[in-house]
Amino acid sequence: MYTQLLKEAVLEIEDDDAKSIKDLVEYCRLQNDIDDDDEIKKVQREYRDHTPIWWYTAPYFMYSMLNRGLRQMDVDIILKMGFFIRHLHQHIADLHREQQNSKAAMPSKFQVFRGQGLSMEAFEKMKKTKGGLMSFNNFLSTSRNRDVSFKNFARPAAFDADSVGILFIMNIDTAICTASSTPFVNVKDIGFFDDKEEEILFSTHTIFRIDRIERIEDKHTDRLWQVNLTLAGNQDDDFNKLTxxxxxxxxxxxxxxxxxxxxxxxxxxxxxxxxxxxxxxxxxxxxxxxxxxxxxxxxxxxxxxxxxxxxxxxxxxxxxxxxxxxxxxxxxxxxxxxxxxxxxxxxxxxxxxxxxxxxxxxxxxxxxxxxxxxxxxxxxxxxxxxxxxxxxxxxxxxxxxxxxxxxxxxxxxxxxxxxxxxxxxxxxxx
CATH class of the missing domain: 1.25.40.10 (Tetratricopeptide repeat domain)
Known part of the structure; x- marks a missing residue:
């Protein structure tokens, strides 16, 4: 849970944006895993021409580099992308406030889904913390469409040699969540792509409570699991006391x-x-x-x-x-x-x-x-x-x-x- 404080520390930093963009571009040119210099030039030329959510959902290096840095707590990446973390979080928080006033964009209670693979070690650790709190230490993409998350992400991950496939089912109650504590946003008409996945994007280090963990029956694999979560809003006593x-x-x-x-x-x-x-x-x-x-x-x-x-x-x-x-x-x-x-x-x-x-x-x-x-x-x-x-x-x-x-x-x-x-x-x- 120290990661929640890590998020707060990064968000309060105010650096010069022009210098930060220049520093990021110089850093990216030294990295071996970014092959396309045109992408780097595009960020340098056009960063202010698009919204942070557009950049995050675009098929460029920003998405993968940012979430790798946050998951691994890579100091170099967090230092160079700190300005983008703040911009993206603030964009999500601002739109969250707008969408909460629109039932069409954000109903009061709803479910979202996320499919992914987890290592066996990480999954065993999760099972031991059932009923407790867990944090996704990156910006979290989810879908309103169960089939998208299950068929495209959870089920394929179950056939990887060293992982289990996880379908997270996340219950959201907007009444206990505020833009300042747990912002999320419907990216329809905001992101880079047409919203075929019905994506809901959460800010980084969002906290959930683990409600239930159960196997999903599948005749081809026994490594497919469903994990039910509830978004821990600012009214969760355990979360508030621990923080x-x-x-x-x-x-x-x-x-x-x-x-x-x-x-x-x-x-x-x-x-x-x-x-x-x-x-x-x-x-x-x-x-x-x-x-x-x-x-x-x-x-x-x-x-x-x-x-x-x-x-x-x-x-x-x-x-x-x-x-x-x-x-x-x-x-x-x-x-x-x-x-x-x-x-x-x-x-x-x-x-x-x-x-x-x-x-x-x-x-x-x-x-x-x-x-x-x-x-x-x-x-x-x-x-x-x-x-x-x-x-x-x-x-x-x-x-x-x-x-x-x-x-x-x-x-x-x-x-x-x-x-x-x-x-x-x-x-x-x-």
């Missing part, structure tokens, strides 16, 4: 691209996050962004245990922040704290102590006296003294942290329990 929890867990800051990198880390894709931040750093023009992406790269390397690299990038961020800001700016405090954490993980406690103390000095100037970030610094310094065997000093800092936490946080906050445990443990050592 809110993940937002709180991430507690991310920065631009949409920075958030995207942080989500990739949460998804267990640190290499993709590293690649993204390296690309962003190469393209950064302002000192603020350069500092931010150095900081993010430091965190990526810290998380994967490459501590020397982490320190290098954190120090680069500090050097930039020193040029940009006064000596006691909060950005410097967080950077020193990050370096302290890396040295702590390396067991280099004197260096960790020095960095933590510098961070604390800045926080004391920049923050009110009972701010919880001060308590975090006191606790970190306590941990260093604890590991150095200086238990009396460790206890003193733990107690300072506890005092501030108790004044600034609710009584059930995990920070309070954590520092209490630290106090109990260090007292046993004294």
């Amino acid at each position: 809110a929890h993940l937002r709180k867990e991430l507690d991310y800051v920065g631009t949409g691209w920075s958030r995207l990198g942080q989500i990739l880390i949460k998804l267990g894709e640190p290499a993709k996050a590293e690649h993204l931040y390296q690309l962003l750093l190469e393209e950064a023009t302002s000192d603020g962004y350069k500092a931010q992406y150095n900081l993010e790269l430091g965190t990526v390397y810290k998380d994967i245990g490459e501590y020397s690299k982490a320190i290098t990038f954190y120090e680069r961020a500090i050097d930039i922040y020193k040029k940009m800001n006064p000596p006691n700016h909060p950005d410097l405090a967080s950077s020193y704290n990050n370096i302290g954490l890396v040295y702590y993980k390396m067991g280099e406690y004197p260096k960790a102590l020095s960095s933590y103390e510098r961070s604390l000095e800045i926080k004391k100037i920049a923050l009110p006296p009972n701010h919880p970030d001060l308590a975090l610094s006191y606790n970190n310094i306590g941990l260093v003294y604890d590991n150095m065997g200086e238990y009396s000093k460790a206890l003193s800092y733990y107690e300072k942290a506890q005092e501030i936490f108790q004044k600034s946080l609710p009584s059930n906050h995990p920070h309070i329990a954590h520092v209490k445990k630290n106090i109990e443990n260090v007292k046993k050592k004294m």
Whole structure:
């Protein structure tokens, strides 16, 4: 479900469209899987002459490249096609609002169908999540015509050696769906082709609930299945609670691209996050962004245990922040704290102590006296003294942290329990 937040991060990015189109064209010319340079030239010349849905449904590289990038979370493709993702999503959302007012274009309740192949591994995983939520991590083409989806896509996929054929039957209730949460659109008279498939197009990362999974009887194969889904609108409690929890867990800051990198880390894709931040750093023009992406790269390397690299990038961020800001700016405090954490993980406690103390000095100037970030610094310094065997000093800092936490946080906050445990443990050592 982190992919829902990934979608939000991409959609909030505002890049220069003219530059983005130019960058996409240059990127495409370097790709081996786009043979027709005329298609690339057409995008360059005519992008603004057609709607995003027209481009998406046209028989050009835009469709296949975009959905491959979204499915595989290919950082290069998402970075180069971010402008098109936003344009296409916004076009779907705008038309969704219009069509909801027209019963002919969009009835209040209806079914759509999608046929496709799934690997055996993916299908077994889906069966275990019956009753739960699933996300289609691409723009989703469906049909009002069951035969189109079944005969052209689901049934042929059942005869592929490593897959099962799936017919998704999706129940849609427009009363619980809004253009801001789950936009979809009838592409009749909008797309490139005549609408023989009666296509309904959903925006990327649409969430459904898995209702039922059952075999479709067929005398030629036993690998044909029907999966009934219900569109999870903005009134689905589980979806709303889970999304809110993940937002709180991430507690991310920065631009949409920075958030995207942080989500990739949460998804267990640190290499993709590293690649993204390296690309962003190469393209950064302002000192603020350069500092931010150095900081993010430091965190990526810290998380994967490459501590020397982490320190290098954190120090680069500090050097930039020193040029940009006064000596006691909060950005410097967080950077020193990050370096302290890396040295702590390396067991280099004197260096960790020095960095933590510098961070604390800045926080004391920049923050009110009972701010919880001060308590975090006191606790970190306590941990260093604890590991150095200086238990009396460790206890003193733990107690300072506890005092501030108790004044600034609710009584059930995990920070309070954590520092209490630290106090109990260090007292046993004294």
